[in-house]
Amino acid sequence: MFSDVDIILQGFLRNAPRKQGAILGLTGDVESIGDLREQLCKKLDYQVELLWIFNIENANIYEDDVMMNKSTKASCSLMLGNKMRAECSNEDIRKYNKSNKSAVKCRMECDHLTDAETLLKLIRDTLPGTEYTELKCPLCSVVWKKRHLIEKCHMSEDERIFFNRVLEVNRKTKDLKREGK
Ligand SMILES: [Zn+2]
Incomplete structure (x- = not known):
């Protein structure tokens, strides 16, 4: 059937x-x-x-x-993903090199600039299947807070579910490794 x-x-x-x-x-x-x-x-x-x-x-x-x-x-x-992401307003836009006009610009808490799609790619490429429970700035290694990432990326509900699931799984992996030592 x-x-x-x-x-x-x-x-x-x-x-x-x-x-x-x-x-x-x-x-x-x-x-x-x-x-x-x-x-x-x-x-x-x-x-x-x-x-x-x-x-x-x-x-x-x-x-x-x-x-x-x-x-x-x-x-x-x-x-x-969030289809409306590119249309989200952004306060950092004037300070940013407008090389990619459709990108949603993000000024992170360490003051480094990036954009939402780059951040999401970084989350997708570096976190799943690891024991990392946080994301660090690739330039200065400052830890980016989870709630800031959700905000800056204008994550859709699905992206939030995925991100939370990744962190949950990684936390378990980390705990298991620690117990094994
Ligand atoms: Zn930084």
Whole structure:
């Protein structure tokens, strides 16, 4: 009765009942995570840079070449980024080198400047699957507070869920390592 896509979506729906209306009714072949992202982007009218599939168990983002199988289907969760991020106002804009006009500029507590997409990429690339429970400025190593990151990135609800899950999993990993010593 269920197609493959329907089965994949059962996992999403468990984690996000509110997305039910938007993601039901996908068609076509979904063999890899890349296929799934592509299909969902079309269906939801989302840019691929703002739509991610992550493993809810270990908070790792799935690479596009990962094939869909029983375990991916059971653990994958959808993260939709904030589509309105580029339109968020920013008080730092005048002081910033306007090389990327669509980027949301962020002045961090250490006074270094960055932008929301760079910060989110840093979170996605450096935190999952590690024992780090905080993010440091790559330039001066000052710890960036969690609530500031959520604020500066204008995180969507999904991005907050993902970020919190990553920190929760990493904290457990850290505790386990410490107990093992
Ligand atoms: Zn800094």
